[in-house]
Amino acid sequence: MSRQPSQQDESPVEPGFASYIGEVFGRQDEFMDSLMPRAREAGLPDIALSADAGRTLHLLARMTGAGRGPSLALELGTLAGYSGIWIARALAPGGRLLTIEPEPAHAAFARRAFDEAGVGDAVEIIAEPALDALPGLRAELGDASLDLVFLDAIKTEYPDYYELCAPMVKPGGLLIADNVLTSDWRITDAPGSDERRDAVDRFNRAVASDDRFFAICDPIRAGMLVALRR
Ligand SMILES: C[S@@+](CC[C@H](N)C(=O)[O-])C[C@H]1O[C@@H](n2cnc3c(N)ncnc32)[C@H](O)[C@@H]1O
Numbered sequence: 409m410s411r412q413p414s415q416q417d418e419s420p421v422e423p424g425f426a427s428y429i430g431e432v433f434g435r436q437d438e439f440m441d442s443l444m445p446r447a448r449e450a451g452l453p454d455i456a457l458s459a460d461a462g463r464t465l466h467l468l469a470r471m472t473g474a475g476r477g478p479s480l481a482l483e484l485g486t487l488a489g490y491s492g493i494w495i496a497r498a499l500a501p502g503g504r505l506l507t508i509e510p511e512p513a514h515a516a517f518a519r520r521a522f523d524e525a526g527v528g529d530a531v532e533i534i535a536e537p538a539l540d541a542l543p544g545l546r547a548e549l550g551d552a553s554l555d556l557v558f559l560d561a562i563k564t565e566y567p568d569y570y571e572l573c574a575p576m577v578k579p580g581g582l583l584i585a586d587n588v589l590t591s592d593w594r595i596t597d598a599p600g601s602d603e604r605r606d607a608v609d610r611f612n613r614a615v616a617s618d619d620r621f622f623a624i625c626d627p628i629r630a631g632m633l634v635a636l637r638r
Contacts, residue, residue, distance in 0.1 A: 420589040420627050429628070434459035439525060440493065447488035450517055456490035457560075457586065461629040465491060465584060468634060469498035469556050472582055476500040478555035482545070482576070483507040484538045484569055485561035489518035489525070491586075495558060496527035504530055506545070508561065510537045539565060542572040551575040559585040563604040566611035574620065577637040583621065588612055589631025 419426035436459045444456050457465065472478045477500040483492055486509035496505045505527075509515045515533050522531040534541050538561050557573045559566060566585060577583050588611070589595045593602040595609060615623045615635050623635035 419629055420594070420631055426629070429460050430458060433463065436462065440490070443488060443490050443493070443521060447490075447517060447521075450513075452488050452514060452517060456487055457494070458629050461586070461632060462491060462494040464626065464628055464632060465558065466494040466498050468582055468584060469495050472555040472580070473500050473503075474580070477503060478505075478581075479503045480549070480554050481505045481556040481558070482554050482573070483558045483560065484573075485509065485559070486518045486533060487514050487560075489521035489531075491558065491560060492518065492522065492531060493525045493527060495556065496522065496525070496531050499527075499530055504532065506532050506534060508534045508536065508538045508541050510535060538562070539568055539572075542569070546572060546576055549576060552578045554578060555581045557581075557583045559583070560587070563587060563591065564607040566607055567614060570611055570614060574618070574637075579637050581637045583615070583633075583635040583637065585611070585615075585633040587630045588625060588633040589627060591630060595631070 444454060448454050470477050477498045479500050481495050483495060483505065486492055486507040492505060492507045499505060509518060515535050519533055522528045554576045555578055557577055559569050573583065588608055591604065593605040595605060597605050599606060612633060615621055615633060621635040621637055623633060626632045626634055
């Protein structure tokens with residue numbers, strides 16, 4: 409087990425607190441410790457969740473499916489498989505994770521990572537842009553089919569992901585989104601200053617005012633929206 413510092417420069421939380429959270433709560437095993445350094449060496453960008461945010465995602469996932477974990481989970485934006493492994497390790501027995509990643513090098517690295525992590529049989533990578541894949545997935549899986557949806561792909565597309573994914577979340581299921589407060593923009597910047605900021609702001613406000621969900625914003629790392637489907 410080791411502890412990883414949170415990504416302080418990105419965190420909306422006072423840097424000292426972000427650092428403390430990473431040091432004390434960012435525990436992970438050696439495989440997860442080595443995954444993003446290996447991904448960086450392979451040329452993938454260093455934009456995965458931090459360990460403390462990964463643990464948050466894992467904990468939330470475990471609480472779905474009446475405490476058994478998700479039977480069916482969907483992730484948008486696989487990268488190296490780091491967040492996907494945190495989700496896959498929370499799956500209910502026989503559960504599945506579908507994760508969408510159109511970049512071939514990312515998908516190939518993640519495929520190996522899922523297999524090495526011992527969760528490969530439970531994970532399917534869909535190698536298409538999310539907006540191309542989602543209508544077909546919705547037709548195939550149906551509404552109220554997912555225990556967990558994790559959004560972490562293109563920030564300007566968050567409002568569209570929401571429209572397509574919200575009906576697919578089961579009552580009692582969770583919709584979670586990363587980077588809802590910051591990335592290389594901040595949500596408190598002026599409207600119109602960055603199209604990603606504006607799209608995420610629209611997304612946040614849409615979820616927060618949607619009576620189908622009970623939503624909160626956890627300021628961990630770059631801000632994580634967590635919404636429970638009523
Ligand atoms: C922030 S990274 C995901 C990080 C990952 N969730 C983690 O924490 O380990 C975003 C990923 O979305 C992928 N991506 C880019 N365009 C996409 C699209 N249209 N649909 C789905 N994923 C996309 C990128 O290639 C990248 O791997």
